[in-house]
Amino acid sequence: MARTQHGPATDIQTALEAAEALTETYRDYDTEAALRRVSALAERDSERTGTTRVPSRYPTVHEQAQHDLDLAVSLIVDAPQARPSLTRLLDSDPIEPEGALVFAALLHLAGYREPAQFWFEFAAGAGSRTAAFCLFLLHQQRSEHRTAAYWRAQLNDCSPVPPRPARTATPHAPLLPEGVRHDLISRCWQGRRPCLPPRLEAVIHGLPVEPLDEDFGEIPRPDHTLTRLPVQAVT
Structure with missing residues (x-):
């Protein structure tokens, strides 16, 4: 199977846009660290496989959007703040957008596309620009350009999340294992x-689900099983 050409310049540009959006969700998110990590992993893969990638875009808009959305959700769950955000989703009232965004990203990675959209919309409605960015890509992937344009516009219209009291930065256990x-x-x-x-x-x-939704089907509901995901190697 031929591999789609896609290279470092394009991926770093995509990662930058996603990481910049993440700074609006995670206030102490380290954009430069995220980009260094993407670059380091890319270099490691190139050395391991002996391949040189040509900086190019995907041939169609929806293929590009699919790739960009996959990269964005991978950055979301890779962030150090992912686990505490998910914990606050379960323990806070009202439910906060950061945790809803992380849960949507996990659902997307687990193949729950429609339920992921529900939680992305929940997070975007609560003020997450990152969730609006993901929804823009999701609808662009489906060639639903009018809806994609709507969510693109929401990137500037999302209400800012109220600031939290300043706290001393502490290291967080990652949500998922390093590997x-x-x-x-x-x-x-x-x-x-x-x-x-x-x-x-x-x-x-295996998460519990809400009753069947007319638009999204069964909607998985987060519980504390997710905050106990192993941080060591898993297969």
Whole structure:
């Protein structure tokens, strides 16, 4: 099977746009660190496979949007703030957009496309610019250009999330094991669809669901199973 050409310049540009959006969601998100990580993983893959990628765009708009969305959700779950954000989704009232965004990203990676859209819309409605960015890409991927344009406009219209009291920066345990997060970004870099290991995917597919929704079908509901995901190696 021929591999779609996609190269470092394009992926870094996409990562930059996604990372800049993440700064609006995670206030202490380190954009430069995220980009360094993407670059380091790309270089490591190039050395391992001995391949040189040509900086080029995907041939169609919807293929490009699919890749960009996969990269964006991989960056979301790779962020150090992903686990505490997901915890606050379960423990806070009202529900906050950061955790809803992380949950939507996990659902997307587990193949729950329609439920992921529901939670992206929930997060965007609560003021997450990152979720609006993901919805723009999601509808662009489906060639639903009018809806994509709407969510693109929402990037500037989303209400800012109220600031939290300043706190001392502390290291957070990652949401997913290092190898899993590496593999997600590596697959994006190679032009492949990122996916979770079967054991982690089974956890997400075992979550409780809300009654059937007319537009989105069964909607998985987050619970504390997600905050107990292993941070060590998993297959």
